Every structure is written in C-alpha cells, then in structure tokens.
Amino acid sequence: MILGVVTIAVVDDDPLVRRTVAGYFAGRPGLDLVAEAAAPEALDAAGRAADVILLDLYYRHRARVDAVAGLAASAQVLVMSAHAEDRDVLAALDAGAMGYLLKEARPEVFTDAVRQVAAGERYFSAALYGIVLREQRVRPAPEPLTVREWELLRHRAQGKTDQQAARAMGIQPGTAGTMLKRIRRKVGLATKSELVKWTLERE
Structure with missing residues (x-):
C-alpha cells in the first residue's frame, strides 16, 4: 500500500463481470484499480503486485483453489463468486484467501470488503458466516509446531x-x-x- 492507497486487481473470466466490478472502484478515494485479467496467469506485474486481488474462484466452471494459494503468497486475496458451496469456501480459506464475497453484493459492500482485507482483516458475506463458524467448531486442535x-x-x-x-x-x-x-x-x-x-x- 502506497500513501494510504489500496491497489486492486480483478480476475474473472467474464468480461462483463470484470467491467462491472472495476466500476465499483472508479472515483473511490483511497482505492486504485491497477489491473484486470481473465485468469490469474494473465495478470501482469502490476496486477500481481496489487494489495488486494479480487478473484473469481470458478474458472471455466472449475474451482481454482490452486490459484488462491499462488496469489496469496504476495497479495491479500478476496474471493468473489456467485456460488457458496461449503467445500469451496473452506478450501479457498485454507489456501490463504482473506475473505469470500458473493457477487450479488452491493458496490459499497465490495469497497468495504477490499478496505477491510487490505487492513489484514477477514471479510465474509453475511450468508457465509454459518459455514465458517461450523468449520471452526468441528476443526480439531491445531498440530503443534516443530x-x-x-x-x-x-x-x-x-x-x-x-x-x-x-x-x-x-x-x-x-x-x-x-x-x-x-x-x-x-x-x-x-x-x-x-x-x-x-x-x-x-x-
């Protein structure tokens, strides 16, 4: 983050979705869209260096959890999806995603989520909290560190x-x-x- 400005990249294979989501950040103070791409592999250097990467989890109808893990090594990844399958939500979080946002969310929800994730805090659409809480209750005690x-x-x-x-x-x-x-x-x-x-x- 440079001088309080959060840089953002949007990754979605649907060009209409990319344009729509990109429009949510236009003119928003402190937010700067620096890259758009159809797939993680197509992100340029600026996109990979963004503070927050908004990533559509499903690419060609397949969950790309591997992409979450790859991008999370250098950026905060906020998954966006039209779906909320328990296994995919949890797999994305396990792979390093900082949050999971449903695409039906309002524009101001997108901007709030990006700011929150950029600050190092998790964000989930309200409909997903039940999934996350259930997993936390059943997850076994953590394995000790070596x-x-x-x-x-x-x-x-x-x-x-x-x-x-x-x-x-x-x-x-x-x-x-x-x-x-x-x-x-x-x-x-x-x-x-x-x-x-x-x-x-x-x-």
Missing part, C-alpha cells in the same frame, strides 16, 4: 525475508515458503503478517 518451524517463525518475526531466513537456517527459500504455508495451516492464519504478529505475542 522446533524448525519455530526457528523459521523467529527469523521472520525479526524482520528477515523468506530468503534471509532460509539462508540463516541452511535451507532453500522454496523450502522456507513451504514451511510457512504449513505453519499457517496449522495455526489457522491466512497471511505472513498475521503469522509474525502471532509469533511476537508468544515470544
């Missing part, structure tokens, strides 16, 4: 990048990234910033 996982968290909490932490631990950066994803799943946090805060609270 010694190496705690070591990686401490490096990240000290302000080191994934590459710097990996070098200090004698592992590949890709391995560190995989470890962080596994840690986020274990503790139920979606972003690296949440993970750093969580670590500092326990030091």
Whole structure:
C-alpha cells in the first residue's frame, strides 16, 4: 500500500463481470484499480503486485483453489463468486484467501470488503458466516509446531525475508515458503503478517 492507497486487481473470466466490478472502484478515494485479467496467469506485474486481488474462484466452471494459494503468497486475496458451496469456501480459506464475497453484493459492500482485507482483516458475506463458524467448531486442535518451524517463525518475526531466513537456517527459500504455508495451516492464519504478529505475542 502506497500513501494510504489500496491497489486492486480483478480476475474473472467474464468480461462483463470484470467491467462491472472495476466500476465499483472508479472515483473511490483511497482505492486504485491497477489491473484486470481473465485468469490469474494473465495478470501482469502490476496486477500481481496489487494489495488486494479480487478473484473469481470458478474458472471455466472449475474451482481454482490452486490459484488462491499462488496469489496469496504476495497479495491479500478476496474471493468473489456467485456460488457458496461449503467445500469451496473452506478450501479457498485454507489456501490463504482473506475473505469470500458473493457477487450479488452491493458496490459499497465490495469497497468495504477490499478496505477491510487490505487492513489484514477477514471479510465474509453475511450468508457465509454459518459455514465458517461450523468449520471452526468441528476443526480439531491445531498440530503443534516443530522446533524448525519455530526457528523459521523467529527469523521472520525479526524482520528477515523468506530468503534471509532460509539462508540463516541452511535451507532453500522454496523450502522456507513451504514451511510457512504449513505453519499457517496449522495455526489457522491466512497471511505472513498475521503469522509474525502471532509469533511476537508468544515470544
């Protein structure tokens, strides 16, 4: 985020939906649409560097949970969809999405959701809260972290990048990234910033 302006990318294979959603942000103070694309793979550098990526979960009638995981490594992902299947909502959240928004929502709901997600807070359409709460009630106790996982968290909490932490631990950066994803799943946090805060609270 630069000077309080939230940059946004919209990904949807329907051009009409893209134009409609893009129009929600036109002229809104503090919000800047920087990219539109039909698929995650088509996003340009500006789109991938956006603060928030609004992603249609269904591409050619198939849920693209893998796309959520890929984009969530560098941006806050807000899934938007016309559907709300329990398994897809939960899979998207497990993959790192910060929220799930139904496309039928009003324009002001879209803008509020983007601001909230950009601030590191989760957002769900009201109709989806029941799904999320049910999952939280039945989800088993988190698996404990290993010694190496705690070591990686401490490096990240000290302000080191994934590459710097990996070098200090004698592992590949890709391995560190995989470890962080596994840690986020274990503790139920979606972003690296949440993970750093969580670590500092326990030091």
